[in-house]
Amino acid sequence: MNIELSDEQKVKIRTDWDLYPIMREILLQANKTDLGKEHYSFERDGLMAKLYRSKKFVPGFVQVEQLKKEAQRIGEEIGRREGAKEKAVEIAKQLKQEGVVLDIIMKSTGLSRKEAEELFLRD
Numbered sequence: 706m707n708i709e710l711s712d713e714q715k716v717k718i719r720t721d722w723d724l725y726p727i728m729r730e731i732l733l734q735a736n737k738t739d740l741g742k743e744h745y746s747f748e749r750d751g752l753m754a755k756l757y758r759s760k761k762f763v764p765g766f767v768q769v770e771q772l773k774k775e776a777q778r779i780g781e782e783i784g785r786r787e788g789a790k791e792k793a794v795e796i797a798k799q800l801k802q803e804g805v806v807l808d809i810i811m812k813s814t815g816l817s818r819k820e821a822e823e824l825f826l827r828d
Contacts, residue, residue, distance in 0.1 A: 797820075797824050
């Protein structure tokens with residue numbers, strides 16, 4: 706069965722609950738069911754399997770889980786970057802106390818000239 710949605714129907718699909726009335730209308734038009742039969746099986750005809758394989762349909766609860774995982778991954782990445790920056794500043798402070806020159810501190814820690822100069826200006 707080849708299914709094409711009108712622009713009006715496309716706008717209506719916001720959640721998986723919006724899908725039922727549209728599919729019902731399509732099935733009525735395709736003579737796959739009639740008004741007296743509300744029990745058409747998407748599962749039996751394999752339409753649900755196609756829908757779940759499709760990248761266009763992702764159930765809401767799956768989207769929430771995907772967003773949680775992505776947020777956690779981003780948070781961990783930000784944490785790693787901040788931790789690395791803090792460690793570089795800590796090392797730079799130690800090198801400064803040992804009398805190491807600015808250029809070597811920059812090369813050793815990966816700090817920019819501005820960041821390294823700010824450390825030298827603090828004292």
